[in-house]
Amino acid sequence: MKIYQYPSQAAEKRFKSMVDRGVSFRVKDVKAVSKILEDVRKNGDQAVVDYSNRFDAGGMTVESMRVTDQEMQDALAQVDPEFQKAMERSHRNVADFHRRQLPKSWITTDRPGTVLGQMIRPVDAAGVYVPGGQGGSTPLVSSVIMGGVPAKIAGVERVIMVTPPRADGTVHPYLLAAARLTGIDEIYKIGSAWAVAAMAFGTETIKAVDVIVGPGNIYVTIAKSLVAGTVGIDMIAGPSEVLVIADHTADPDCIAADLLSQAEHDPMASSILVTTKRKIALNAKKALAERVAKLSRREIAEASVQKNCVAFVVEDLDVAADLSNAIAPEHLELLVEDPFAYFPKIKHAGAMFLGQYTPEPVGDYVAGPNHVLPTQGTGRFSSALNVDNFLKKISLLHYSKETFDAEAEDIIRLAEVEGLTAHAESVKARLKK
Ligand SMILES: NC(=O)c1ccc[n+]([C@@H]2O[C@H](COP(=O)([O-])OP(=O)(O)OC[C@H]3O[C@@H](n4cnc5c(N)ncnc54)[C@H](O)[C@@H]3O)[C@@H](O)[C@H]2O)c1
Ligand SMILES: N[C@H](CO)Cc1c[nH]c[nH+]1
């Protein structure tokens, strides 16, 4: 972790490189993914199976793509009761939180002679992508809950899940148990761009969905961005990020632990410390070196720390808020004396974690808010995965004859200025009646 005094020329140069905008993909990857999408669109199930057999476990057939009831029963029999209990707490809290997000339909008759409103309706079908997790060794159980729960709370009737098979062709039993708990209706043992294509375009076996959510690797992310428009997507999610704002009250060892909690996700993950005390940065750096050596995903975390872990020592907490707002981090931890007095200064972040006992993993697993969050500065304009991703607002309009007559001239004038005489005629035709 490199420590910078901010402001300084070196710090500003480094900071600028961190807030440079733009999500970019390599042309070579975009071409490869486009080819996969076209292939699945044209050849359906067979293309999905062929790609799956080429890249993942072999031996998949069209008939074996879908997880059967027997496979589900076998998986449930392997679930540790303590794990089940933890998952149930997570599910309960995530469901409670997302239930509060539900918007209400509304109708108004305030303007005489009109009935106007907005009717909220869920999409018919949604697809949740669950990453393979290093060939199944790190099953992202929490991502099943985070993707599936808001869809079900929104009222989506058909929620499907896709995830790459492990080397033996199966799905990790804990992912299946999480899918059962979440109420997922269909599960397919397929991943990557071909799974996204199957969900977007539909195949004989996998009926198309309307919205696709969930994180994945670069091929999944490119595929989602290419099918956006054909279907709704939640976001283009990049590598994990955490920014910790720490004052004199923060514990450097906890800071180091929190920075590493995101660094272990991805070699490209970024972990940033902004502190008012140089000593805190120095001690956090020392703790980081000790802690990283003990991690199970040490190589990933080390690569991330090497490339994307920095500390800025600032004059006061106002400067810290300015830096954080410019970055709009996915996760923002406020390890300051009075986080409740401080948080109103924050304008942009995916999620804010307030105080010593709310480290980022609390939000990854049990608190309730969604852990699929905007990255790469997109928190400036977008939000966590939520029930709105699965809902549409249908406008409702009704005019009485009197109100129609009273406003007709204005409609005709506006239509004629736009050169749209058929629009004007549609109004004039009724004026005569
Ligand atoms: N932002 C978030 O909320 C969040 C959360 C969890 C994970 N993630 C990210 O999701 C990703 C998960 O990756 P993963 O590997 O665990 O699972 P994944 O399912 O996203 O990727 C594995 C799939 O990609 C396929 N693949 C491999 N090489 C390919 C190629 N050349 N062309 C096409 N497909 C190919 C594999 O065959 C497999 O099907 C990581 O980058 C992680 O950082 C993000
Ligand atoms: N922190 C990740 C999102 O950036 C989500 C996750 C899943 N499991 C653990 N963490």
Ligand SMILES: [Zn+2]
């Ligand atoms: Zn995490």
